[in-house]
Amino acid sequence: MGIQDIIEGKKQWRAHTARVKALPPDYQIVYKEIQKYFFKVGPIDLPDGTLLSGIVDFFEEGVAAGKGVLEVIGNDVAAFCDDLVKDSRTYADLYQDSLSGKAGAAEK
Template structure:
């Protein structure tokens, strides 16, 4: 990654954070909890470009502009809302599971080949 890309990425992130801070307090709280959840669950797209977090801020800005409370936007089960957003996304857990399965299959094949 080039220096210019890093600088642009930081500027973009600062702008994103400023948008979050401009949201009503209840939206900020839910956004931060969702962000923590996504960092734990690990959807791969989270770190790529504008993506998921920017889309959530867009949605929250619309909800706030309409005078809705954050739970009117997400529903009471925020974790289920998050899961629904990433249901078709590849996660780091998926990548690790595939890697483990591949390594186990190699080891089993190698062991099987030795016994023949």
């Protein structure tokens, strides 16, 4: 990864956070909780994927439709998060693999 890649990544992240800050306060609170959840146990490909920006897109559609955040995602934020990553390998999976001694767990 070169310096240009780092600079471009930083620009994209700043643009992303600006979009989050433009959301209503209730959406921002839920987004930050989702982000914390994914940073702890989320998918391995989170930095490379489009999951977080997709959530912001989804939230922006909810705001445009005049819906509250819980109307959009439901009352259980954790269940919403789990449903989004149900088919992805997570850091929690890697940790479980390392505890059970599966070969190649660190390679996946």
